Amino acid sequence: MSTDEIELKALMLASLEGDAAAHRVLLDRLSSRLRAYYKDRLARIGKAAAEAEDLVQEAVLAIHLKRATYDPSEPLTPWVYAIARYKLVDFLRRTRASRANVPIEEADEVMAHDDHDATESSYDIRRLMEGLSKNMRCAVEAVKLDGLSTAEAARRCGLSESGVKVNVHRGLKTLATLIAKRNAP
């Protein structure tokens, strides 16, 4: 097992416990690997590298939203690879850019390279947030953008604390859907 796998898995386990710092480092490190993976795969079918950043963000959002599906008794790399590949196949299907089959590779491929050359994705989070309901928007803004605690966010949005949590989760899910829709021409 690679040291990469061991380190990333340790970060993942900490992030599942609610360790925000570990979560941040994990998503950072995974996004540079996903960037290298997507740039390479898109280049192979003649697509612009710019679209890779959209895909990186879709995958990062998916990893965040679906992190409860990670089984800690399994290695992390195949889980990340499965999400990365799923998002790639979904993207190609949506954009109808290519009927090319995406071959199933070794899961390690997704961790093989780093790419820190981040560009901006083609959407603006503040503008996307306009697509959320009032409660979702308020909860995501308060908790995720302004860093308020759940109790403070509850006061600001006029929701209960559990209401804030539900709205943050639904809000991020809706954002992920909006991003996926936006990436389809």
Added chain:
Amino acid sequence: MKTDELVTLLSTNVEPVDRGAVARTLCLAVGGGVIVALGTAFFGLGVRTDFATTRALIFLAVKLAFAIGTVGFAIAYLTRLTRPGGERKLSPFLTIAPFLVIMFLAAVSLGSAPRAHWDRMIVGDDWLECLLSIPIIAIVPFACSIWAVRKGAPTNLARAGAFAGLVAGGVSAIGYALHCTDDSLPFVAVWYGGTIVLCTFAGAALGPRLLRW
């Protein structure tokens, strides 16, 4: 938006994650499906009334064992398929074990009976009712399973759909077994086994549409 901004957003105020959520949601969904299937048997079709005979009890047990065995193995696989990459290294041999057992028992039972009885043993009294009831009762359990799988993140949608269909067919057969009075092993193998396989194919066909995320 920069990916860095997204990462910052996602790692602000991170909530701890409930790790048992995937398995628990599935069990909840299947439990709901079982209640609906039993409810349909009790209040819709009516439960068979000849429990007094040993033969009826034995056949009820055989049918339930077949259906529960199918559901049990299928849930184990479906739980894996609900996670990304769960289809990796998955050899669903165990799921066909209940089918092999019932087919073997049916063959033995046919072999020990005179050929003239075969038609009657296979077709039974109510093959058409069985053929229709199991897929129809399976609809609600199927919707429950799909709901639960959608909470996860399957990456092989056809296979996850197939197993959701298999679970639903098995759950439906648990309910139908309480009503059904056709007591022969070949009947169970052909009509129970066949309709559950039908539910599995339907699930495989619907999976890619219903399970996208």
